Amino acid sequence: LDEVSYGTNWLAQAEHGGFYQAVADGTYEKHGLKVTIVQGGPNAANRALLIAGKVDFYMGGPLGDMDAVKQGIPLISVASIFQKDPQVLLAHPDAGVEKFEDLAKMDTIFMGKEGYVTYFEWMKKNFQGFRDDQYKPYTFNPAPFIADKKSAQQGYLTSEPYEIEKQAGWAPKVFLIADAGYGSYSTMITTTQQMIDKKPDVVQRFVDASIEGWYNYLYGDNKAANDLIKKDNPEMTDGQIAYSIAKMKEYGIVESGDALEKGIGCITDERYKKFFDSMVAIGVEPADLDFKKAYSTKFVCKGVGMALKK
Amino acid sequence: MATTSLEGNPPLAPPKPGFFGRNRDTLLRTLIPVGVVIALILLWQAIITLNSIPQYILPGPLAVANSLYNDWGTLWPALWVTTQITMQALALALIGGVGIAIFLVQSKWIETAFYPITVILQVTPIVAIAPLILIYAPTTQVALLICAFLVAFFPILSNMVQGLKSVDHNLLNLFDLYGASRWQTLLYLKLPSSLPYFMTGLRIGGGLALIAAVVAEFAAGSAGAGSGLAFRLLESQYRLNIPRLFAALILLSMLGVVIFMITSFIAWLGLHRWHESSLKREN
């Protein structure tokens, strides 16, 4: 067995379900891998660990990868489990926010620094009225948002809306940024050039097994995976997991676009270029960036595991 | 101006402050803080009731107590982890702070050259260098301790430097005269004479070690089962489980107060026989 480790971007949750599934049901082992999942968290530095070679794979995103290209860091994404970024913006149901554009009328938008330097830039360029002074840091406590009707906040489609409804008793309005036109891939499998050069088969096997894991998680018996999630993250509840899976399916987070035909994880040049162009258009990325270095389509879009979908 | 005691004790008897007197003192010493805490809790409840603040913003004492009770199974191990890290951080900060302080006061040039470097270590934001530490530290535990040390050592160092430099020059003369070695002067003169400063450093360091443990866990800690209160805090926040957030906060505060009481007691032990700060004025 080849020992590899995968660093996620957050605490164990349903959004990582496929990977846990593959650990739990032996899919990785079947592919000759012994996989350790390294949980992320609010301040975890898993990407730095990937760069330093302390983990083998990391749950990255296209902007991060392009940043790496810019800095000459050989990071490459080899699969994108999510076709849509599950980032949402939330608003109070009675604040008069009907369309995504209406969020510009809010006094405050609570969001993390990552959001500020990525999609908020995109929002400012593509919609009228978003301003820097709307930004306030989001410390992963929705209370300030709940307390202030004239505010919006970032969230993860599968998490915050659920918690806020549970605690505050009302369902916030949810706006998926991806549906507003933000074409970012998400929850990718990112690794280093060195890994691809030296052990391409390990990379291929990890990608394949993970994709199978995802099909099994979404369509098969996912109890073992959920137990594993709950073990890594004792706070996780069955209700939350069920909600997450439902939302992922409802919004086509994992399966939409290219993934429907070519299988989960698919990355295509056209889609990537489109996203890159949109970033260039708003000045987040320089036009001369060799963005093709940021990803590889070699390992995906092969329809792996599609048979598992029932 | 007291008059002779009623029992007709001979005026020559040694001063026994009296069983009642002493008990009253200890009683007051515990009752007063407890009273203040109760008052604060009532105030807290009153604020919540008067402003009808919803629980997910600021939970009431009852909800927090409830959560403290219900989530004890999660909170207790986390508290224990945090306590351990705090103690280790404090120990490291003490050794490091005192050690570096002793090094710094060896000569004016050493101080000029290296004191600023300790300042740099202090002001470097942990969160920015945590990844570096994580990369080069052999284990997460070590990384955690490095972070905690960086947060907590400076006040101890700084107080210790001031203490070591505040030694009475006449006593230094005396030690020189008797041919005391550097080591002896340090051990028998400089260290004892800087105790009042050290104790202040210790008191600050105790609280800061706790902060350090929390910050280090935020920055470099591992998640999941082996995690401390810091993680539980963030987690509860993320889950909007605000009562539990406050339960964790209260545990942290209590840990802080306990550490403070212990360090205060140590300070009292070291100073009450001779130093103004811990002596009752008798004339």
Place this chain on the structure above:
Amino acid sequence: MATTSLEGNPPLAPPKPGFFGRNRDTLLRTLIPVGVVIALILLWQAIITLNSIPQYILPGPLAVANSLYNDWGTLWPALWVTTQITMQALALALIGGVGIAIFLVQSKWIETAFYPITVILQVTPIVAIAPLILIYAPTTQVALLICAFLVAFFPILSNMVQGLKSVDHNLLNLFDLYGASRWQTLLYLKLPSSLPYFMTGLRIGGGLALIAAVVAEFAAGSAGAGSGLAFRLLESQYRLNIPRLFAALILLSMLGVVIFMITSFIAWLGLHRWHESSLKREN
């Protein structure tokens, strides 16, 4: 044992340490830290070269200098913002710390009752209560300052309490005898006599105020044009622009060292005429 100076100065002339002598001192005082910094930079370069550490893990001094130069337009305003917050935090911490300390030492009961509460304020993790502060503070600026104050006040408070309690009992007697009011005793006796402790508190507080500014910005700051170094740090980290991250770190460190030098100078001003810690031993 010096012999008469070569210029044949009359032995009665007042002691002019000599222009050269004084210059040499100032020269050394600046040259030595500069030398140490240069040595550190060389060491840094050496480590990178020897271990061939890639720039995206630990950039070399040159890359950082480059980034410092190229990104000056972004970094300079951020540095300025952070400096401002730091100064405000320090001012608040000084006022608050000294004020609370004076309140605490009014009586043993007040101290017993309220000192623990200041400990609670200190150990409460900012990140956990930042949301509350954000909700109730009228502006982000105020929220920022509250956070910064909470981080920085305790060492000043703690040192000040110790200083106020370390006043010579004989001098207290003297003041009592001359019928000094509480206020006079505070102003003319307790405050000056606790200067050495205050100065230590100030030195720690200076560094901590900078940390406080960074932490506060992490927890409650605003972005964009008005953002400080903390935000730039995180941004660079997120963007994997490690040289710029280190450039920001170096600016922070330099700000820290400058604050340290200023506070040290203030300490020297206040103490060099009379306190052991700043006096040369002359006999």
Place this chain on the structure above:
Amino acid sequence: MTTSQAPLIPAPGDTRRRPLVVMRGVSKMFSSGTLALSDMSLTVEPGEFVSLLGPSGCGKSTALRIIAGLGDTTTGTIDWPSSRINSKGLPEGDISFVFQEPTLMPWQTVFGNVYLPLKLRGVSKSAARGEIMQTLTTVGLQDFAGAYPRELSGGMKMRVSIARALVTKPKLLLMDEPFAALDEITRQKLNDDVLRLWHETGITVIFVTHSVFESAYLSNRIVVMKARPGRVHADFPLVTSLSRDAHYRTSEDYRQACEKVSNMLLEAIGGEEH
């Protein structure tokens, strides 16, 4: 220096006036368990010059502090029948105290230290300057007004402390071995200065000293204390019709006074292990 005219020294126990201080059965036990004073009684009349003598450690300083209202008594009472008492339980009015140790503020110059009692009374620095410089001249420190205490010799520090006590022109002057660290000539001069002050202003002085000669020269009443526990061993007046000046020092009266004090002191210490 001589005292030009010698006003009649008020006899101790002048009953027309109320006593200034009355110590009644005072005991003082420190928390360490040392019984410093035991059942000590002493009445001081206004205008007296009382010298307190006794072996080292017998409680002179403690007694003096208690008279000044510093520190509680364990049993017994202190009264100041002719003074008002302020909120701290200390007698109001012009008391000055020269402690056994100089007790100077190290962060103030000599000038600042002497200025202190006036500052506490709200006298401005400029208004006080003349007075302060004059008092500093009395103790021979006019050139050191700007020096810090740690730049002074032991005797100079003590003289600053004396100047601080004299600058307010107190009504009651308590001095705890003020001249012990001074050379005989300076000491003699200050003796005369204090005597003159006493003569001219009719103040009350309580004076701790180890010098039999000094006590005999200065005081019109001597109190000798015994140690372990501290108490009054002898208390007697020293009356002379001579003015106290250089001549007095060679007079028979003075010799007799010295002998008497000396004997009492020997008695007080006698039999004790020292």
Place this chain on the structure above:
Amino acid sequence: MTTSQAPLIPAPGDTRRRPLVVMRGVSKMFSSGTLALSDMSLTVEPGEFVSLLGPSGCGKSTALRIIAGLGDTTTGTIDWPSSRINSKGLPEGDISFVFQEPTLMPWQTVFGNVYLPLKLRGVSKSAARGEIMQTLTTVGLQDFAGAYPRELSGGMKMRVSIARALVTKPKLLLMDEPFAALDEITRQKLNDDVLRLWHETGITVIFVTHSVFESAYLSNRIVVMKARPGRVHADFPLVTSLSRDAHYRTSEDYRQACEKVSNMLLEAIGGEEH
């Protein structure tokens, strides 16, 4: 207490032995600008008992510290021709110093303070106990071994400092007004104790005092200093064939010695404003 047999007091300037300390043209200027000593020269032979007298602030303490090797000189040199010099520039060997201030460690008991010089030499506490308690008995503090300095009276603190100096049985004893805070009887006893030590062990003593009587009683050489700047005004031997005991105090030799010292002191101070 009397000194039973009086060995011949070695005459000062005994040329067969090398001098113990030689001060040559020493000036000392403090950074404050005060010139404490100016061109002071002094040679002390082994076995001498030198008293240093002079007005307050004339530089006695400074001179004594410089002799002990504490503090640099501004010009001039100090030699200890018969001692080795250690790495700190201080003479090796048994010097003890009683500073003008008690200079006790406040965190140590009386016992601990007296134990210090022995501790620094590596003597264990149990081995030192007997010696320490005996020395404490000499100064009358046997009952206060466990007390902390701040529980002591001024004179008691000074006695602890004296005990600390005596406990090592030093070869050179430097004392800066050690007995100023003590009552005459204790002082007399300690005078005799020091004299006996000097007789019995042949140590060298340099002794600062303000008491003319004390200096005349104790020393076989008197150095009178003048102030501003500090320098030697007079330096003369005091030779007597009498043993120094109670009888000596009433002898004509003693009276003459006192007169001589007194006159010299007056001369040294004369004309100065004090």
